[in-house]
Amino acid sequence: MTDSHTAGNTYIKFFDALSTHGIEVYAFDQRGWGRSVTKTAERGLTGKTDRVLDDMTSFIKSVLPSPIPLFLIGHSMGGGQVLYYAARGPSEIRKHIRGYLLISPFVDFSPASKPWKATVIGGRLLGKLFPRRQMMSGLNVDFVSRDPEVQKAIKEDELCHDTGTLEGLAAMLDRTLELSTGRIKIPADAGEGGVTRIWIAHGSEDGLTNFAASKRFAETCVAGSDKEFKAYDGHYHRLHDEPEPYRNQFLTDVVDWILARSGELGQEDGGQSKL
Template identity: 40%
Template structure:
């Protein structure tokens, strides 16, 4: 089901919902997509989660500057600064948590790549602005962007120059192309990434500055350094997944951050997928199917009293 969501400044953002046909919802999953991606580019992931096998309702939105939330070329990559990116996420979480069909249902948050880094910055934030965040039952992260793969990492000189330029010309657009090679082992998925006009590879100087700063902050946390406004203490259990052959973002950096994250009662899981690439949900040869089942199993195992939890895998 498609719709629109109004952010606090009135911006209209495209939304998509996948609900179980039976009408019974076992859990709510809010999903944050990656860089130059959009919520309709996740293949069978969301339809499978919302199938009768799992009953997980999925709510996603094309973030500001991306996907169908872009209505003219000048809006491509126009995400605004990090404060706006994270407040959009907070507003969407509050919006979904207030819907009649979600009331009383366990709420989970998941992000892929850039969306994974955003989800981490959101739940680890110590800002008073987010203290009215609804209870999150669990955080799931697919190949979260903590650091780029070393081959993709811009030099410190380029980063510094970009930050200075962003102060003067924040809305200037520039291409920041991600190579399709390590998106998936599937040739079709790689070609889809290249051919999709909504995967426009366009950022603004302001948006890219914010993206790089969020990554730098998470990287600093992973090395044991303190970062103003962020904690390593999570409000909920966490499940993190990464393909060992991902060359878009660094699995090593993500696992290093995972090790310093503090989850309630130590409830945290890091799941490696041998030889997996960046889009684990779209990997061929049964890997994508197993990834989706692993996501659903973890969610349902954290839904108290859920009869579905006992049935997963049977």
């Protein structure tokens, strides 16, 4: 499984837990985040959407050909990127992807975090005029997880910075606009064997990304029969970092979905839409 992460997030415990179920995880720090940053001036230099998709393609190519089924997972900003990739990524790469998993994907802002329309318009304009200008996003950790230890860890992790650039912001806003308005459609043949297999998970109390927008996208913008929208009642943004026992239940759901689709093509256990 390969991962596309969000801004300032960590997945070590989640990925370690997946590995105990025989699921190998390959991940990279996107430009401007994590250890890809060697100096403060590089923070948030994600680039335009074309660069983001090219970086994803280069990383996926690094694990191809794969002797085992390959899945692509994305959370939040990374979830929006994976949805975009499933729709518009190169077909010669998508044909190797057995399934797509989206965790709290950034299809739209949550009402609790939605900026003013003028702010969005201004952000797009400034991104074109001053692309490398940095800005602080001011992440509210209270929206991330109900676990106070997770909130504390975010505040103390130097790699979990909240610095973006105007260019990266503008690109993210453009992708979000296309996703939230239905301009992005995922075809029925976006995966291995000419079949799209997609699982979208979202917490109903997510204060950062929009639960209803994710559900609507799953219902109206994903073609094919093997799709599922999994609602987690009362859960926050990081489903993989919620308190126990919710964290382990989410892990079980992810593992079950992947393993059900990891057999020989045409012999998987999945296949029915669950919306």
